[in-house]
Amino acid sequence: MKKYLLFTILLISIYGFACSCPPIFKLAQIQKIEIENSECIFIGEVIEVDNEELTYKIRVTESLDGNDIPGNIYTGKNWKGCEPFIEENGKWIIYGHMEDGFLSTNKCGISRSFENPVIVIKLKELELYENKTQSEKKLIFQKLRDEEIMKARKELENEIEHLRKIR
Secondary structure (H helix, E strand, O other): OHHHHHHHHHHHHHHHHOOOOOOOOOHHHHHHHHHHHOOEEEEEEEEEEEOOOOEEEEEEEEEOOOOOOOOOEEEEEOOOOOOOOOOOOEEEEEEEEEEOOEEEEOOOOOOEEOOOOOOOOOOOOHHHHOOOOHHHHHHHHHHHHHHHHHHHHHHHHHHHHHHHHHO
């Protein structure tokens, strides 16, 4: 019994502190969950990043849920070890909430940059290309990545249109 209790406590502590994101099966399912569980949904411009303090400043450019005023500037806080992690300036779609005075993106959420909107790169295993040279594998990887980025940008465009309609 003591071993079982110790094991349970260990598991709870590991999952309590670690960030373990479930795999994404369908983007539409995750979008629905994000819409239902976000205090704020907007497009914003990250204007300042402090990677030492894990903070960033983001200016709202368009509210997608009607709760944010364009021009508003939030100070956000990144989760240690959890995606999404905002570490450079640029345009983002944000699904988040306020926590201790900071904007936080939802853990394991789909907030993402417009520059690289890929949520999960669904690459085929490179072992399928065992007989290829390292440079050929690199080219294959880059081609697959480029295809994923094009697809992700289209998905992001559709997502924003959907959010604008339900606003």
